[in-house]
Structures are given as structure tokens and as C-alpha cells.
Ligand SMILES: Nc1ncnc2c1ncn2[C@@H]1O[C@H](COP(=O)(O)OP(=O)(O)O)[C@@H](O)[C@H]1O
């Protein structure tokens with residue numbers, strides 16, 4: 164154990180040296196590593212973590228891998244639609260592209276290591292503010308070992324002309340376990356941001372992975388955040404995405420997961436500001452022996468804060484998914500209101516889905532807080548209706564499932580990412 | 595394509611093990627309009643659903659053929675591609691699937707692989723038909739029947755009928771929930787489609803619709819059977835005098851299915 168611990172620590176020291184990490188960052192990593200080591204394996208209500216391994220394996224030598232087909236296609240499309248992206252593969256930054264005409268706006272899109280030097284004040288102030296080091300074993304893990312992170316800053320009143328992409332590819336030959344993004348939208352700015360995770364190898368690398376995304380939407384900012392996972396069987400995946408939403412700001416999340424991985428994820432908006440607003444649209448397509456424990460959560464602390472959660476899942480094979488939508492209205496969040504709609508389609512008798520609505524209300528003076536959840540098979544009368552017009556049964560089912568997912572895909576602001584998600588879904592449905 | 599010949603012989607249909615249609619014969623040829631009238635609960639929709647192949651309706655006896663081909667042996671989609679069209683009394687709602695996408699997919703399925711209609715041509719055709727049915731252009735991009743009013747659903751069924759080149763058209767209570775203007779529009783769409791290449795079976799319990807779509811044959815259904823057939827004057831007589839005289843003549847007290855015996 165001690166030996167393993169020192170291996171990771173010496174690897175972290177090498178990395179820190181190589182990236183000339185500032186002292187505060189080294190200390191943060193050390194604190195996080197300690198917290199990770201000491202944190203107990205918590206008992207989750209619907210996910211048994213007791214038999215998952217927590218070994219962190221540093222990569223042997225710098226991995227040399229090729230860009231996979233999916234990543235290559237995406238990068239090409241992003242270049243064609245002249246958007247910004249940071250492309251990382253196996254924990255290493257491969258490419259940073261920011262369109263030339265963006266620079267006069269003052270928008271910063273950089274890898275997190277360089278940002279820690281060039282924009283030290285901002286990074287030091289905000290890193291770990293929204294997703295803290297100690298909040299969970301896996302947040303501590305990420306804070307300790309993240310590599311090839313991303314930093315985005317949008318100055319006041321600036322409207323970013325396109326979408327900023329964070330493309331994270333895991334070929335299976337690197338460590339690739341801990342991507343981290345820090346996104347700051349200053350007052351009254353506008354930003355669309357999309358994370359895309361790509362597993363291109365036969366086997367994902369490492370037994371445990373932890374993703375962290377921190378978003379700060381300052382007063383009046385409008386941010387759209389897209390997260391696309393495609394996790395595959397093998398490791399335990401943790402995904403923590405949270406936004407702090409200040410006065411009159413809004414954050415719209417689009418979360419998609421197409422895969423057969425073992426994943427515990429949370430998408431959360433901390434609605435601290437009065438008049439703040441947030442939505443989550445989530446789409447999941449699980450197959451194989453997928454285990455997805457997804458929580459979409461709204462913390463209403465600000466007055467008149469408004470939220471809406473819509474989750475659509477499709478389950479095949481032996482997939483077992485939990486979609487939890489949680490709204491907490493704190494005391495003094497006068498006039499807050501929320502909606503939840505969860506609908507799961509279970510295609511095979513062997514698949515399982517839970518849709519769990521949760522509502523905690525500590526304030527009496529609130530607006531409507533509604534929720535609706537359903538889990539079921541495809542409606543036979545819908546299949547019959549489409550078939551009665553000549554459409555084959557398999558095509559009818561495909562259309563109905565797509566109808567279930569389409570509105571979420573349409574909510575993705577980037578054409579290239581929409582295309583990618585569409586083809587991920589199509590590929591899985593055509594099996 | 596040749597004029598259709600649709601033939602129902604001794605058809606029996608059960609729902610949840612209860613026999614609802616009890617031996618029904620009917621022959622429809624291209625160019626003919628047949629009307630089936632009858633009070634509620636006499637098995638009219640059951641007949642229509644069984645002809646289309648709805649999985650809840652089990653055919654327990656008899657034959658149905660289209661141009662000599664065994665219809666009962668075909669899956670629902672094959673029946674549709676053979677030219678059968680049913681405008682349903684209660685069509686399903688399908689969220690997330692746009693009306694236009696649905697109709698185009700259906701039309702292409704009907705036309706067969708390699709004969710798909712070009713997208714632009716399709717949209718032009720769709721807009722034309724929608725206009726003649728007095729349907730708002732936004733209808734095309736709305737999700738299939740989702741949140742449609744009763745009247746809108748009926749018009750959507752007629753729009754599909756007009757777009758899909760059917761050979762045998764069954765309209766189940768297409769007139770219910772329509773005001774007189776909508777009724778005239780629907781009747782016009784049917785009359786426009788009328789040709790030796792299409793046969794119609796119009797199910798209704800009012801004769802109102804039959805003032806605008808003049809039937810060649812009128813059949814009355816009670817207790818799951820056709821109990822009387824005639825020309826259009828039969829419909830007029832029913833309109834003027836109701837069903838009681840016929841029930842008396844036939845010695846039927848309760849005309850609904852399951853009331854006999
Ligand atoms: N899907 C169904 N499930 C159960 N019973 C049905 C169903 N469809 C029809 N029936 C029964 O069949 C009988 C005739 O109904 P229907 O065919 O709808 O009559 P009509 O269309 O003439 O009003 C009724 O007793 C009805 O309850």
C-alpha cells in the first residue's frame with residue numbers, strides 16, 4: 164500500500180515539475196490525495212461501491228496513441244464549423260484551437276495547467292470552489308490527480324460567438340482518469356460549452372475514473388453546458404458537474420450518456436442568486452450490463468429561483484439505471500418553483516429502470532413544484548398506429564424511441580456534437 | 595394498379611376471449627362506397643380494427659382477401675402496404691415524431707425501396723393537401739397527434755389518407771367531433787379520392803356524413819353482424835325513423851354486442 168502510494172505521489176511530483184505547477188496547486192493536490200486516501204467508501208442507496216477497486220495506476224511511460232475515428236471526425240467537424248476546442252487524449256493536451264476572431268472578445272480558452280500560470284489569480288480563486296476537494300472520495304481523487312484540464316473564462320457582457328468544446332479521448336493506453344474543467348462566465352456574458360468523452364480503445368484505462376466540471380455563472384450570465392458521456396464496461400466512472408448560478412443568471416444543462424459503463428453521476432445547479440434559473444435535460448441510452456446512477460439536482464437558495472428537470476432514458480439488455488431528480492428549496496427561497504419530468508422506456512424484460520423524484524421544501528411561500536415520473540414499455544398502440552401506415556415494426560420502434568430522445572439532442576447547441584450523439588444513438592439502436 | 599377487390603367472408607372477431615363480430619360478410623370493389631351504420635357498441639370499431647390487424651383483436655373465424663391475397667395472414671404494416679387504410683376513431687399520440695416525418699416515412703414505405711419520393715416534392719405535396727384540408731402549415735412540424743384537438747386528429751387522419759394512395763379506405767367515425775365546415779372538407783377529400791382504384795367503407799352512426807359522401811351501399815350492424823343492407827335510401831330511413839322499426843322487424847331488443855342470448 165505504502166509503495167503504491169509513493170508511486171502515485173512521485174508521479175504527481177514529476178507532473179507538477181513538468182507543468183511548473185504553482186505551490187498552491189501542489190499543496191491542493193497533496194491535501195486532496197490525503198483526503199482521497201482517508202475517505203471511507205460511502206454507501207450509496209442504489210449503487211454498491213463496496214467491491215469496486217480504487218487503485219490509481221499512473222501511466223508507465225508517456226502514452227503514444229492514435230486519434231480514434233470518432234474523435235478524428237469530431238475534431239474535423241469542429242474545425243469546419245470554426246468553433247473552439249481543447250482536445251485531450253489519454254491525459255495529454257493534443258490541440259487547443261480558438262478561432263482568430265474570438266481573441267478580441269477577451270475570451271480565454273486554455274488548458275488548465277497553462278491557465279494556472281497565466282491566469283493564476285482566477286484559477287486559484289475558483290478551482291475547487293464549486294466542487295470542493297473534500298465533498299466525496301471521488302472529488303478528492305480528481306483534485307489530486309487531474310491532468311489535461313480545461314479553463315474557460317468569458318469576460319463581462321461578452322457573448323461567445325460559438326461553442327467551446329472539451330474533447331476528452333481515452334484510447335485505453337493512457338491514464339486518462341481525471342478530466343477537469345473550470346468554466347467561468349462573468350456578469351451578463353453568454354456561453355455555450357460542450358464536453359465530449361470518447362472511449363476509442365477496446366478497453367478503457369484504469370479501474371476508477373473521476374470527472375469534475377465546475378461552472379460559475381455570475382449575475383445575469385447565460386450558460387449552456389453539454390456533457391456527453393459514452394462510458395464502457397470496466398472501470399467505475401464518477402462524474403460530478405455543478406454550477407453556481409448567481410443573481411438572474413441561468414444555466415441550461417444537457418446531459419447525454421450512451422453506454423454500458425458503471426457510472427455514478429450528478430448534475431447539479433446551486434441556485435444561490437435571486438431570480439436564478441436552471442434546467443437539466445438528460446438523455447440516457449443504456450445497454451449491456453450498464454449501471455447508471457444519475458442524479459439531477461437543483462438547490463434553490465435564491466428567491467424566485469426557477470428550475471426544470473427533464474430526463475429521458477432508454478434501457479436495453481441487462482442495463483439497470485437510476486434516474487433521480489431532486490429539488491431542494493431552502494428556507495428563505497421565497498417564490499422558488501420547480502418542475503420534474505422523468506420518463507423511462509424499458510425495451511427488454513431484462514433491463515431495469517428507476518425514476519425517483521425527490522422534493523424537499525423548507526420554505527412555505529413557493530410557486531408550483533410539480534413532478535411526474537414514469538417507467539414503462541413502448542406503448543403498443545403507438546407501434547400499431549405507425550405500422551398501420553405501412554411502417555415496419557422495427558422502424559416504428561426506432562421512430563418512437565427517437566421521438567423520446569430527439570428533443571434533448573435538439574437542445575445541444577453544437578451541430579458537430581448533435582451529429583455525434585445522433586450517431587451514437589443510431590448505432591446502438593440498429594444493433 | 596388494377597381496381598381493388600376486397601372480400602370479407604364469415605368474419606368472427608374476439609376481444610379478450612369474448613366474441614364481438616359474429617360472422618360478417620362484405621364485398622367491396624374499386625369505385626364503390628359502402629357505409630356501415632349502427633348504434634354504439636354493435637362491433638363496428640372492432641370490425642375495423644380486426645381488418646387492420648390490431649393485436650388486441652383476435653380473428654377466430656372467416657376470411658379476408660384483397661385481390662385474392664389473404665389479408666389475415668399479413669402483419670399490420672404489410673396490410674397497409676397492400677393498400678389498406680384505416681382512419682381510426684382514436685389515433686395514438688406519438689411525442690417527438692413530427693407529422694411530416696411520419697407521413698413521409700409511411701409514404702416511402704408504401705412506395706418501396708428505391709422509389710422514395712424526393713423530399714422537396716413531398717413537402718410541396720404535403721403543403722398542398724394541408725391547404726385543401728384547411729390545415730395550418732405548422733401542422734407539419736407538430737408532433738404526431740400530440741395535444742391535437744379531436745377535430746385536428748380527424749383531419750390528420752384524412753390528410754394521411756390523401757397522401758398515402760390507399761386502395762381500400764376504412765373511415766371509423768370520422769365525422770364525430772367535427773363541425774359542419776370540417777365535415778364538408780373531409781367529405782370533399784373523400785370525394786376527390788373517389789375513383790375506380792379505391793373502395794371505401796365508411797363507419798358512422800349518423801347519416802349526416804352520408805349527405806356529403808353519397809354511398810352506393812348501406813349496411814346496418816347490430817349484435818356483431820350485418821342485419822340489413824340496402825341503398826342510400828336505407829340511411830335516409832334510419833335518419834328519419836331511428837333504429838327502432840328495424841329492431842322490431844328483426845326481433846332485437848338490445849342491439850349491442852353481448853346483449854343477445
Ligand atoms: N379493446 C377492447 N377491449 C375490450 N373490449 C372491447 C375492446 N374493443 C371493443 N370492445 C367491446 O366490444 C364491443 C363493441 O365495441 P365497438 O366495436 O367499439 O363498437 P362500436 O364501434 O360499434 O361502438 C363493446 O362491448 C366493447 O366493450
Ligand SMILES: [Mg+2]
Pocket residue numbers: 638639640683766767
Ligand atoms: Mg366505434
